[in-house]
Structure formats: structure tokens, C-alpha cells
Amino acid sequence: MDIVHITQCLADEEVDCLAGTHLHENCYDHIIDEDTDVYKPNGELLLKFRKGIIPLSICKQAYPSLRTGATKTYNRGTAGGNIKKDVKSNFVVAGNQTKGGYRVKKDGTLSNVWERPKPILSGLIGFTDKTSRMPYCRTTRWTNENPEKFALALPLIQFISKSFKELVPERYKAQKARCDKTIKDWVIPNSVFTTITVNKNWQTAVHKDAGDLAEGFGCMTAFSAGGYKGCNLVFPKYRTAVNMRTGDLILCDVHEWHGNTPLVPKIGVPHERISCVFYYRENMYKCGTLKKELDDVKRRNTRDGTPLYI
Numbered sequence: 429m430d431i432v433h434i435t436q437c438l439a440d441e442e443v444d445c446l447a448g449t450h451l452h453e454n455c456y457d458h459i460i461d462e463d464t465d466v467y468k469p470n471g472e473l474l475l476k477f478r479k480g481i482i483p484l485s486i487c488k489q490a491y492p493s494l495r496t497g498a499t500k501t502y503n504r505g506t507a508g509g510n511i512k513k514d515v516k517s518n519f520v521v522a523g524n525q526t527k528g529g530y531r532v533k534k535d536g537t538l539s540n541v542w543e544r545p546k547p548i549l550s551g552l553i554g555f556t557d558k559t560s561r562m563p564y565c566r567t568t569r570w571t572n573e574n575p576e577k578f579a580l581a582l583p584l585i586q587f588i589s590k591s592f593k594e595l596v597p598e599r600y601k602a603q604k605a606r607c608d609k610t611i612k613d614w615v616i617p618n619s620v621f622t623t624i625t626v627n628k629n630w631q632t633a634v635h636k637d638a639g640d641l642a643e644g645f646g647c648m649t650a651f652s653a654g655g656y657k658g659c660n661l662v663f664p665k666y667r668t669a670v671n672m673r674t675g676d677l678i679l680c681d682v683h684e685w686h687g688n689t690p691l692v693p694k695i696g697v698p699h700e701r702i703s704c705v706f707y708y709r710e711n712m713y714k715c716g717t718l719k720k721e722l723d724d725v726k727r728r729n730t731r732d733g734t735p736l737y738i
């Protein structure tokens with residue numbers, strides 16, 4: 429196993445300017461493809477990568493289920509390349525065509541014409557907390573509608589939780605402590621996760637994860653089927669990338685800027701890349717019991733005071 433101490437390659441303000449942009453293969457110098465621990469210049473852990481650590485039998489069981497969790501959405505914030513225009517942020521990576529939904533002109537400045545971002549395929553599995561649109565904690569729609577598929581994915585979820593405990597014990601302990609304060613209705617059994625985000629064939633724009641527990645740690649895997657190149661996960665500040673394939677596990681600091689390189693299909697070969705992010709949603713410990721949250725939903729009224737649900 430390799431242990432790497434990396435240097436910072438871009439200034440903080442340069443990396444900040446990459447938010448919402450799509451990276452290219454020229455955005456990294458090192459690509460990690462074998463068991464490696466990577467530490468930042470300040471000594472903090474950036475990531476641990478373990479090649480093929482997840483048993484193939486567990487992957488084969490989970491993949492057909494989890495792949496159905498990614499459905500069409502526009503709602504993925506900065507990762508979808510969907511951020512408000514920041515006129516100060518004109519630093520772009522060579523070859524990028526859009527930034528925050530605005531076309532980059534030949535001189536590197538941004539066009540005034542906003543282009544609606546393309547939909548992406550992504551979804552939530554497990555449980556999620558209150559939002560302004562849905563002010564109650566709930567089981568995600570996919571999980572409610574696919575209990576048998578969720579059950580097939582459990583061994584994978586639990587294996588990743590166990591690996592997290594072994595590989596990054598301090599962060600695991602913090603996340604476990606938060607789970608212990610959370611009503612069990614909202615924690616995936618025998619794991620320290622409340623939620624999984626599933627993405628299909630998605631080149632994320634540069635972003636930092638949001639809504640997960642800050643003192644926890646990002647856990648990811650990907651299923652790669654058919655023929656494609658790229659979609660490497662890049663940490664542009666350190667010009668470091670990871671090539672994640674079926675059975676691989678990455679534990680990483682998802683509060684560092686990160687994004688994917690383009691997914692390049694091999695001509696004439698069907699392909700699919702399903703990436704999964706396992707995490708604890710930071711406010712789930714505030715949720716009441718499943719019954720209480722359901723009662724709250726039933727008490728909701730429309731603007732004219734009539735019950736929303738009867």
C-alpha cells in the first residue's frame with residue numbers, strides 16, 4: 429500500500445473559482461489506481477482508496493437494485509453545474525465550455541445568456557430530513573417503493589460501514605456517536621448511514637458535498653459496466669485523481685472541492701457507471717419517530733386551512 433503526502437497545487441482562490449465547472453483530464457498529475465492513503469500538506473487525511481476491497485458477490489447482488497435509484501433530476505446544486513453567475517469568478521479550466529450554466533466565450537469571459545443545465549440521473553436511497561418543500565423526515569420514495577431492492581443492497585451498505593470503521597476509525601466514531609443519538613427509524617440497519625446518493629453516468633461539476641455530517645467522512649463506490657474511459661474523481665487543489673471501478677472503495681474528505689472528468693464511452697459498446705455516496709445527513713438526529721413525522725404530515729393544512737391529507 430502506498431502512502432502519499434501531496435502538495436497544494438492551486439491557491440485557495442483559484443480552486444474556489446472552479447466551483448460549478450467541469451474538469452478535464454488535464455486537471456490532475458497523479459491518478460490513484462491501487463491501495464493508497466493520501467495526506468494533505470497539513471497532515472490531515474484527504475483519502476484512502478482500496479482497490480477491489482468489496483467482494484464481487486456483494487457487488488453483483490447490489491448493482492441491479494441500486495442502479496434503479498438514479499432518476500432524472502435538475503436538483504443537484506453546484507455538482508450539476510447549476511450555480512449563480514459570479515462575475516468575479518472568471519478563472520476557468522482550458523477546454524471548459526460552460527460555467528454555472530453560462531457559456532464561456534473564446535476570450536475566457538462568460539456569456540450573459542444562461543443555459544438551463546441538462547438533467548442528470550441521480551436519486552436518494554434510505555432516509556432524508558426536512559426541507560422547506562417537505563417539512564418532515566421521511567423514507568425516500570425509492571426506498572418505500574422498492575423494499576426488496578433495498579434489502580438486496582444492505583450487505584453492500586453494511587460492508588462499506590464496516591470498512592469505514594476499520595480504515596478511518598476516528599471519523600467513524602464521530603458518525604456512530606451521531607447515529608446513536610438518532611431514532612433508529614432513520615438509520616440504515618447495522619450501518620452509520622442514513623442516506624445513499626446514487627448517480628448514473630454523471631460527470632459532476634466541481635463541488636463540495638453539503639448536508640452530510642461535517643465530522644464524518646465521505647464513503648463512495650462505483651459500479652462500472654461496459655466500455656468507457658474517464659469519469660475519474662479529481663481533487664483539483666492537489667491535482668490528484670482516483671479511478672474508481674466495481675469493487676473499489678474510496679473514503680475521502682468530501683468537503684474539499686472535487687468533481688469528475690468526462691465520461692467517454694467506447695464507440696459501439698454499451699456502458700454504465702453507477703456511483704454511490706454513503707453518508708449521514710447532518711440533521712437526521714432532530715427527526716421524531718416515524719409515527720410522529722407521519723402525524724405531522726397528516727396535520728398539515730393548505731393555505732385556506734383545509735387538511736392537506738384526509
Ligand SMILES: [Fe+2]
Pocket residue numbers: 507635636637682686
Ligand atoms: Fe461529491
